[in-house]
Amino acid sequence: MLPDYKLELVCPAGSLPALKAAVDNGADCVYLGFRDDTNARNFTGLNFDAANARTGVEYAHAKGAKVLLALNTYPQSHGWERWKNAIDMAADIGMDAIILADPGLMQYAMKTHPQIHLHLSVQGSATNYEAINFYHEHFGIRRAVLPRVLSFAQVEELAAGTPVELELFGFGGLCVMVEGRCSxxxxxxxxxxxxxxxxxxxxxxxxxxxxxxxxxxxxxxxxxxxxxxxxxxxxxxxxxxxxxxxxxxYAMEEPTSLNTLELLPELMRIKVRGLKIEGRQRSPAYVAQVTSVWRDAIDQCVKNPDAFSVRPSWTAALGKISEGQQHTLGAYNRPWK
Amino acid sequence: MKLALGPILYYWTREKIQKFYEDIAAAPVDIVYLGETVCSRRHIMRTADWLEMAKMLAGAGKKVVLSTLTLIESESDLKTLRRITENGDFAVEANDMGAVHRLSGHMPFIAGPYLNIYNPQTLSLLSSLGAQRWVMPVEMSLKTLQPLQQSRPAGMETEVFSYGRLPLAFSSRCFTARFHNLPKDDCRFLCIEDTDGKTMRTREGKPFLVINGIQTQSALIYNLIGDLDSLRNIGVDVLRISPQSEHTTEIVRLFRECVENRISPEGAMQQMEKVMPEAGCNGYWHGRPGMEQLYLASLVPHE
Structure with a gap:
């Protein structure tokens, strides 16, 4: 394995306590949204105002974790200022990257705040390297989050065609549709x-x-x-x-959730850069539990990828908080399709 | 206003496709979009066959556009994409940013409805990359379109999906294969049996959605014939009619007569209702849930 390669555990934070739970339990990155329709978890009582976000960034940075802003909805004309302000705010607060889907916003972010890293959101629906390279060429994106529709073989093929880092969903809610292409x-x-x-x-x-x-x-x-x-x-x-x-x-999908623990060695073999946990709408206790299991699993896999196997204690811990729902490998496992 | 026929979203037999476009060649439609936009496994028409069809339609005086696949996942999908973007003869509708990447700097293109163009900044960007026409995302409304119309780049045409089952979602999972308890890789192409898709009803029997392979459509027929005035007033250039298995040329004719003020929207609607496979809806255009039907004061709700 390359010495500079590291799989980052990217965890959700719908509140300051959830952010602290993620950081304290071993998240490498935490992603959060502001308290409005600029992000794809626009729920009452959830998300951050400017002061909270600033505190969150200070807390995370003090412990060596990064903070990413999810700004992953498509602004309509009347709301443009709100999205623009969110980008300015992220730059001001010192967030490490912005996760964007809208090309117009990417252009604004790149021109106005060239120092801030841009990630392509899953809502950007990029499922092939030509699409990812489009965003790379025009906006210099560093990372792309892949929709939960590709098989593992397709991810591997895609990875070979782009210099952009890839981030994959590893655990949590499962969208059966291509994100960004569902109305x-x-x-x-x-x-x-x-x-x-x-x-x-x-x-x-x-x-x-x-x-x-x-x-x-x-x-x-x-x-x-x-x-x-x-x-x-x-x-x-x-x-x-x-x-x-x-x-x-269930004509489209059973109420299952995604769990890719067993794919960890393969994900690391093809140098996936981010492993994303879904769930900004979840409680701090949930975030703490999931983060801690995945931290342990990633650390075990780094130590000895060839001997890696999913521990029953991890499965039990994750099963408990997923409210008895079934788990699936989703599209990574081709027969799901 | 010009009329466009969208790509066939279903999987039809070769004979049916041939007959369909022979009829379309004689129908009063200005622009015809051709190609497989839904499923990369469908193979009855190869790219070469679509190009032949394009030549036939161009010969009949139609402006032909080749549409790309929407969900591009594999190297083989990319090969097909390149064959289309490098065809050299016909304009291309890009339905994925990968297609935009291949086209920008090489030839002008049409920005398809799945590119998620929601604001003037993104529309300007697409224009600078070579887009000459864009198709509004189906969930946008008259009100949200307004600012894009006011600031649209010179020469940019606007097209609105105006008739047909709404293409609402794409998955990599095939829901038709799932219905038949078959894996996608062994789907036996059974979607060919459903010339207008498979209706999915709620547990109280109401038509809700339509399964079309990896695509999910509305069961109701989006129909903006009653909204022609607002489409015209806001400067929409092209109305898109999405093919259905029967009576498409009849729908085209009624739109044409209505656009040319030879028949009233009310009169057109009454005739359309006889050949629409399901009831209509137009909520999106009015900033409402897409499934709602809002009537012009002069239009009396049926039933």
Whole structure:
């Protein structure tokens, strides 16, 4: 392994306590968003104001961790100033990089703050090296976060075609659609990840007990119905049960989450630079637990990649906080497709 | 206003595709987008076949544009992309930034609906790279389009998806194969059985979405025929009609007559409703959830 190669553990922070939990438990980088629609986890009570962000950066830097700003939604004309100000703020606070999806914003960031590193967000939908090289050539991006749709073989092929560092999702929620190319949420609710930083927003959700069972609706559309002995899940609309030609099933995706612990040696072999944990909407306790498991796993893998195996204690710890959900390797494992 | 026919989003037989474009050659549409934009596994039409079709349509007086794949994942997808971007004869619609990368500096292009152009800054950037026309993301509204129209670069044309099932999402997973309990790599190309996709209903039987291989569409038919005035007033140059398996030329004809003020939007809508595979919607254009239908005061809701 090259002496300067290091797989960075990139952890989510929806609040200052979550940021501290991530840093204290071994995160190399923490990513966060401001408290508005400039980021893709625009939920009430979540995210940072300027003062909190400054404190967070000081805390992380004092302990050797980096802070990345998620500015990963697409500004519409009326909100341009808000996104621009967020970039200026990130530069002012001394954040280490900005994660962007919108090319117009990248151009602004590059021209105004040439010293700040740019990462291409997963919302930029770059699934091939020609696309990544486009952003590299025009905006000098240092890193690209890949959508959760490529098989491992495709990631390896892509890595060979670009000088840009790659960051992959390793654990947490699983988008079945190509990020940045899904308008299902706005079709139903008017708000999507691209235009508002939300998917299946809580304000559009209604739960109703009926004689047919517990029903979850999104702006009136029935997403799922649960019998008494079934666990009800949040009605993310691609994870509901629908009927196709007389069969009712999870037509798009089961309510599973992504877990790629077993791929760690392979990810390190092809020199993936960032391992991203999803979940800025999660609690500090969750962030602490996931970070600590992944820190341990990465350290074990660095020590001896050939002998690496997933420890049952890691799986148990992650299983406990994933609320008994199933885990999957997602698209990294080709049969998932 | 010009009329464009979008690429066929479904997988049809060679005979059906041939017959379809023979009809289109005689239909009152100005621009025709050709090519496979959804699934790289579909192979009935190779790039060479699309180029032949392009020549036939150009001969019939159509402006032909070759559309690229939207989800480009492998080296073989990139090879196909390069064959299209380097075709030398026909304009290209870029549906991925990888395509923009191949085209910029080499030839003018059309920035497709999946490039996520949401603001004037990004539109100017695409213009400087060679885009001559752009297709608005389907979820944008009249109101959010306004500032882009006001500041759009000289010579840039604006196209709006105006009729058809909305292409809402792309995955790498094939939902048609999933329905048949088959892995994508052994999908047996069963999407060829669904000439307008497979309808996905809610558990109370309402048509909700449509499965089209790796693409998810709206079940309802996005239709802006009742919104022609606002499209015209804001300076939209091109209206895109998305092909359906039957009656596409009828839809094209009605749009044409309406654009030329030979029939009222109300009259056109009444005739369209007879041949639309599902009820209509137009919410996005009005800044509402896409699935909603807002009526002109003069249009009476059906049912």
């Amino acid at each position: 299902l949420s706005s079709y139903v609710t008017g708000e999507s990840p691209n235009n508002c930083g939300v998917c299946s927003p809580p304000k559009a959700v209604r739960w109703q007990k009926t004689t047919n069972g517990l029903e979850s609706r999104l702006n009136g559309v029935l997403i799922d119905r649960y019998a008494d002995d079934e666990n009800a899940g949040y009605p993310t609309l691609c994870k509901g049960r629908f009927e196709v030609e007389g069969e009712t099933y």
